[in-house]
Amino acid sequence: MASTYTQxxxxxxxxxxxxxxxxxxxxxxxxxxxxxxxxxxxxxLAEAITVAKAKVRFCERCFxxxxxxxxxxxxxxxxxxxxxxxxxxxxxxxxIEKTGxxxxxxxxxxxxxxxxEGIGPEQLKIRELVSRIGPEGIDEVILCTNPNTEGEVTxxxxxxxxxxxxxxxxxxxxxxxxxxxxxxxxELTLGRALEGRRSALDD
Amino acid sequence: MASTYTQxxxxxxxxxxxxxxxxxxxxxxxxxxxxxxxxxxxxxLAEAITVAKAKVRFCERCFxxxxxxxxxxxxxxxxxxxxxxxxxxxxxxxxIEKTGxxxxxxxxxxxxxxxxEGIGPEQLKIRELVSRIGPEGIDEVILCTNPNTEGEVTxxxxxxxxxxxxxxxxxxxxxxxxxxxxxxxxELTLGRALEGRRSALDD
Numbered sequence: 001m002a003s004t005y006t007q008x009x010x011x012x013x014x015x016x017x018x019x020x021x022x023x024x025x026x027x028x029x030x031x032x033x034x035x036x037x038x039x040x041x042x043x044x045l046a047e048a049i050t051v052a053k054a055k056v057r058f059c060e061r062c063f064x065x066x067x068x069x070x071x072x073x074x075x076x077x078x079x080x081x082x083x084x085x086x087x088x089x090x091x092x093x094x095x096i097e098k099t100g101x102x103x104x105x106x107x108x109x110x111x112x113x114x115x116x117e118g119i120g121p122e123q124l125k126i127r128e129l130v131s132r133i134g135p136e137g138i139d140e141v142i143l144c145t146n147p148n149t150e151g152e153v154t155x156x157x158x159x160x161x162x163x164x165x166x167x168x169x170x171x172x173x174x175x176x177x178x179x180x181x182x183x184x185x186x187e188l189t190l191g192r193a194l195e196g197r198r199s200a201l202d203d
Numbered sequence: 204m205a206s207t208y209t210q211x212x213x214x215x216x217x218x219x220x221x222x223x224x225x226x227x228x229x230x231x232x233x234x235x236x237x238x239x240x241x242x243x244x245x246x247x248l249a250e251a252i253t254v255a256k257a258k259v260r261f262c263e264r265c266f267x268x269x270x271x272x273x274x275x276x277x278x279x280x281x282x283x284x285x286x287x288x289x290x291x292x293x294x295x296x297x298x299i300e301k302t303g304x305x306x307x308x309x310x311x312x313x314x315x316x317x318x319x320e321g322i323g324p325e326q327l328k329i330r331e332l333v334s335r336i337g338p339e340g341i342d343e344v345i346l347c348t349n350p351n352t353e354g355e356v357t358x359x360x361x362x363x364x365x366x367x368x369x370x371x372x373x374x375x376x377x378x379x380x381x382x383x384x385x386x387x388x389x390e391l392t393l394g395r396a397l398e399g400r401r402s403a404l405d406d
Contacts, residue, residue: 005297006270012255015248020236021229028294033223034252035259035268035293036313042256045218046249049237052215053245056238065238067209090238091231094208110239 009035061132063108063125065090073097073106080104082139086129086158088112088146096144104142107132112150113157121157129158133165140168147174147192212238264335266311266328268293276300276309283307285342289332289361291315291349299347307345310335315353316360324360332361336368343371350377350395 004010009031017027034042058064059071066072073079073093083104087093093106109124132138141162145151155171162169175193176185185193207213212234220230237245261267262274269275276282276296286307290296296309312327335341344365348354358374365372378396379388388396 005293006259006268006275008251008255008258008270009268012251015251018244018248019233021232022225026224029224030222031255032268032292032294034256039256041221042252045221046252048211048215048218049245049249049252052211052234053237053242055211056209065209065212065235067211072209089235090208091235 058108058110062106063090063110063128064093064106078103081136083142084129084132084136084138084140085142085144087144088151088154092144102142104140105136105138109145109154112145112154114150114153124154126158126161130161130165133162133167138167140170143169143171147172261311261313265309266293266313266331267296267309281306284339286345287332287335287339287341287343288345288347290347291354291357295347307343308339308341312348312357315348316357317353327357329361329364333364333368336365336370341370343373346372346374350375 005013012031012034013024013027016022016030017024019027022030034045055067056065057067059066059074060069061074062071064071064073066074068075080103084107085093085096085102085104086107086109087096088109088111090108093108096102096106107125107129109126109129111119111124113119113121113124129141133141141158143155143158145154145158159169159171173196174189175196176182176189182190208216215234215237216227216230219225219233220227222230225233237248258270259268260270262269262277263272264277265274267274267276269277271278283306287310288296288299288305288307289310289312290299291312291314293311296311299305299309310328310332312329312332314322314327316322316324316327332344344361346358346361348357348361362372362374376399377392378399379385379392385393
């Protein structure tokens with residue numbers, strides 16, 4: 001009744017609250033924002049959601065987002081087949097592509113191992129990664145999962161799985177961010193930066 | 204191309220990024236979440252948005268959210284017509300209703316004055332508030348706008364506008380939150396709490 005929202009508003013708040021990073025307060029705020037703005041803007045949002053979901057699927061080879069069977073990177077004939085960068089999510093590919101440092105292929109795991117959330121190797125696209133190695137002539141796998149607990153566990157699991165096959169398996173470096181400040185670095189990052197030190201005159 | 208998202212994904216990220224409190228990173232995260240979860244869940248979200256926008260409008264009397272011409276509170280005959288609580292948004296009504304302390308009517312301004320964002324008295328439902336006073340026999344207006352800059356400016360404006368009409372105009376108290384800790388209170392709040400002190404043996 002009076003002390004709660006009218007039903008369509010409550011349904012909207014509940015649905016918004018299911019989104020990652022959107023708590024009950026944000027969901028309320030977004031819901032009332034949507035009720036206040038012009039109907040056209042709201043229709044555009046609903047449309048964007050529906051269209052993206054309908055049109056976008058996952059690349060059958062690397063599980064990047066794609067509009068066709070394969071994603072633009074898998075379709076690109078000029079890229080190096082022998083080296084594969086393993087990431088958790090499609091958005092990580094965009095970040096790596098922006099560096100312009102990598103010309104190989106990708107493989108998206110669609111998540112990271114997390115025993116607490118019940119995500120084990122079977123829930124990730126790990127079997128699909130292994131099955132690509134022989135047919136595609138992959139020599140090196142770069143483990144680019146996040147440098148947090150889930151990402152490290154996943155990288156460790158993959159390293160143990162892939163090294164015995166005879167592949168070069170590397171992990172992206174952890175250390176101080178460029179432009180960062182030693183004083184403000186947390187001790188774990190600083191520890192990693194020391195551990196990963198390299199000869200100062202290497203190119 | 205490869206370094207950006209496929210078009211429907213980018214459109215979705217852009218639309219999500221327009222929501223209040225959703226930055227570019229959150230928009231990305233929500234977009235990829237939507238691409239990963241079952242299509243039914245996504246359809247439910249899009250539907251909730253569309254339905255709420257289609258069904259919900261603003262009460263013609265107090266501008267609370269409503270499914271009909273008037274909101275449930277305005278329709279409730281048992282409430283006290285003589286006292287009106289002025290709030291910025293509908294969600295504030297829900298918060299006040301939860302206290303069970305107020306049995307009068309409400310008036311939603313649909314915002315607060317903010318010269319920086321170009322929101323003046325004309326953009327708020329202030330004229331509509333003034334026009335309710337005579338016909339509804341309102342004696343007291345409680346200014347329940349937020350205790351921040353915009354809310355205070357709005358309350359000040361309304362007090363100056365309404366007092367000369369001969370109404371009792373009150374402002375909700377600012378002070379330490381119940382269960383709060385003096386040590387951690389900011390100086391403005393503590394100053395307000397001192398300024399608003401009351402006789403200790405009042406009921």
